[in-house]
Amino acid sequence: MANAALSRTQGQLAVTCEDAIVQVRDIGKNYGDVEALRGINLEFQRGKLTTLLGPSGCGKTTLLKIIAGLVPASSGEICVNDKVVTGPGPERAFVFQDFALMPWATVMRNVGFGLELRGVPAIERNRVARRYIEQVGLAGFEEKYPHELSGGMRQRVGIARAFAVNADVLLLDEPFSAVDEQNRRKFQEDLLRLVDLEKKTFIFVTHSIEEAVYVSDRIVLLSPRPGRISQVIDPMIDRTASPDDIRRDAGYLNTVEEIWQGLRQYAE
Amino acid sequence: MPSSPGRARSRMQAIVSHTKLNDAAGALKAPPTPGQALQSFAENRRSFWIILSLAVLFAAWEIAGLVPISFAFPKFSETVLAFVEMVADGTMIYAYFLTLQPLVLGVLISAVVGIGLGIAMGLSNKIEWLLAPVFIVLQAAPMAALVPLVTFIYGIGLTAKTLAVVMLALPVIVLNSYKAVRHVNPSLVDMCRSFQGTRKQQIFKIIIPDASPVLFAGLRLGIAAGFIGVMLAELLITPTGIGDLITYHRSVANYGHMYASVASIIAVSTLTLAGLQYFETNVLRPEKRRK
Numbered sequence: 334m335a336n337a338a339l340s341r342t343q344g345q346l347a348v349t350c351e352d353a354i355v356q357v358r359d360i361g362k363n364y365g366d367v368e369a370l371r372g373i374n375l376e377f378q379r380g381k382l383t384t385l386l387g388p389s390g391c392g393k394t395t396l397l398k399i400i401a402g403l404v405p406a407s408s409g410e411i412c413v414n415d416k417v418v419t420g421p422g423p424e425r426a427f428v429f430q431d432f433a434l435m436p437w438a439t440v441m442r443n444v445g446f447g448l449e450l451r452g453v454p455a456i457e458r459n460r461v462a463r464r465y466i467e468q469v470g471l472a473g474f475e476e477k478y479p480h481e482l483s484g485g486m487r488q489r490v491g492i493a494r495a496f497a498v499n500a501d502v503l504l505l506d507e508p509f510s511a512v513d514e515q516n517r518r519k520f521q522e523d524l525l526r527l528v529d530l531e532k533k534t535f536i537f538v539t540h541s542i543e544e545a546v547y548v549s550d551r552i553v554l555l556s557p558r559p560g561r562i563s564q565v566i567d568p569m570i571d572r573t574a575s576p577d578d579i580r581r582d583a584g585y586l587n588t589v590e591e592i593w594q595g596l597r598q599y600a601e
Numbered sequence: 602m603p604s605s606p607g608r609a610r611s612r613m614q615a616i617v618s619h620t621k622l623n624d625a626a627g628a629l630k631a632p633p634t635p636g637q638a639l640q641s642f643a644e645n646r647r648s649f650w651i652i653l654s655l656a657v658l659f660a661a662w663e664i665a666g667l668v669p670i671s672f673a674f675p676k677f678s679e680t681v682l683a684f685v686e687m688v689a690d691g692t693m694i695y696a697y698f699l700t701l702q703p704l705v706l707g708v709l710i711s712a713v714v715g716i717g718l719g720i721a722m723g724l725s726n727k728i729e730w731l732l733a734p735v736f737i738v739l740q741a742a743p744m745a746a747l748v749p750l751v752t753f754i755y756g757i758g759l760t761a762k763t764l765a766v767v768m769l770a771l772p773v774i775v776l777n778s779y780k781a782v783r784h785v786n787p788s789l790v791d792m793c794r795s796f797q798g799t800r801k802q803q804i805f806k807i808i809i810p811d812a813s814p815v816l817f818a819g820l821r822l823g824i825a826a827g828f829i830g831v832m833l834a835e836l837l838i839t840p841t842g843i844g845d846l847i848t849y850h851r852s853v854a855n856y857g858h859m860y861a862s863v864a865s866i867i868a869v870s871t872l873t874l875a876g877l878q879y880f881e882t883n884v885l886r887p888e889k890r891r892k
Contacts, residue, residue, distance in 0.1 A: 401795055402795075403791050403794060403795060420794075421794055421795045421796070421797050422797065423797060425795075426795070426796070427791075427792070427795040429788055429791070429792060431788050433786075433788040433789055433791065433792035435789060435807070435810070435811075436811075437810050437811075446792075446796065447796040449806075450793070450796050450797065450798040450799075450802055450806070451796075451797070498796060
């Protein structure tokens with residue numbers, strides 16, 4: 334387990350890294366009297382998968398939505414590719430926990446929707462959509478409607494839609510939480526394959542420790558009320574091993590245990 | 602009946618896909634007694650139950666007329682005969698020509714203005730604060746009481762009758778459209794924003810399609826209210842059209858004709874609403890068809 338680049342600024346943990354694509358600078362967020370996030374300083378390395386992990390109420394989804402530009406921060410700023418951003422942008426794409434698929438549109442139109450909004454002609458966007466539908470394993474379902482698909486398949490549509498706009502950073506908000514356990518494992522394996530294939534930066538939010546350790550290059554643990562960075566862990570899992578071997582690997586199991594020890598104080 | 606290639610072919614189709622097909626295919630298959638045919642029809646077709654429901658209603662009507670429960674209550678068969686007579690001599694058709702003018706005009710105005718205002722109220726808090734109280738008051742007001750006022754101001758012509766339709770239909774459509782927009786899935790709106798959709802794209806590609814089931818529910822309620830409006834206008838303002846037929850035949854104790862007029866306007870209203878629902882599921886929301 335490598336030690337992450339950690340430093341303390343004004344009593345808060347800060348995470349830095351080389352070649353950062355997304356920089357979170359001193360972000361705070363208040364909902365009325367409730368302080369959801371305080372003094373978050375965090376950098377995300379290009380081409381890596383970083384996970385925000387923490388118990389419910391720690392503000393991990395809020396932080397992801399601030400990075401996406403969907404929720405305004407109360408203080409601080411977000412930089413993507415060294416530019417301050419204040420809203421959603423083409424270099425970021427979001428995958429929603431509840432899939433956010435248009436029920437009246439086919440899989441094809443849903444996947445191509447990001448391109449449709451940009452005014453890409455139908456022929457071109459269908460070509461791109463078809464490629465990503467195939468890549469997430471939904472070839473043959475192009476003309477189906479979301480309600481005809483299972484939960485797992487619906488989220489594949491959501492992921493294909495995010496890939497189709499060719500963003501540099503993919504933001505995934507608990508994408509597998511509405512998917513059953515068997516599909517979830519298959520999904521995690523597919524996600525690793527896509528990370529490898531697409532060479533993009535992934536920021537992933539989950540509350541599952543096993544999932545985080547299995548897929549992440551780096552895990553940022555958040556503690557609740559208000560949300561702060563409490564720990565950074567780089568799992569260093571050998572991803573060339575088979576999925577089943579990884580899940581039995583001592584390093585994997587130890588990392589899961591270590592994170593659990595860090596988090597158990599927040600459970601009940 | 603001589604056996605023909607066409608008939609042989611249709612029999613083959615009937616065998617191939619008999620599980621999905623209806624009474625027509627069942628009748629072509631070799632053995633069915635009328636009882637069996639009826640049974641398979643009853644199991645497979647919704648229309649059987651609709652026909653049964655109407656048959657029970659009309660039978661009860663016929664019996665009630667035979668008793669009779671009131672000297673002013675005609676039998677179902679009398680009513681049907683009166684209806685046929687009124688269609689044949691043209692009075693019914695002319696009455697509908699008069700009734701449908703304010704109705705169609707009023708409903709069109711209410712639909713366009715109502716959906717427009719409702720969507721605007723749903724999209725903007727300020728417009729909501731400005732308009733919602735007006736329409737909530739209008740919806741709560743007993744409109745029949747206001748109809749004489751309309752006559753005072755606009756006389757007894759088409760304007761007054763159209764206005765009566767609009768007064769009843771508009772508040773329902775506005776408030777439902779507003780509610781429809783407010784209940785749009787916020788996650789879909791976020792999705793559109795995350796892919797940098799403009800406000801216009803957000804409204805036309807996400808909000809209106811997602812709101813359309815409730816928009817249409819409001820439109821159906823509004824049209825039903827519009828029928829009430831046009832009847833009130835014809836009974837209270839100017840005796841013309843179907844309202845006049847009802848009033849006239851009541852005054853001369855021609856109860857079969859009176860009931861035929863009443864039943865016909867109910868039937869027209871029902872068919873209009875069913876037609877709108879059909880249009881919605883088949884044209885606007887294609888995914889609902891496959892459920």
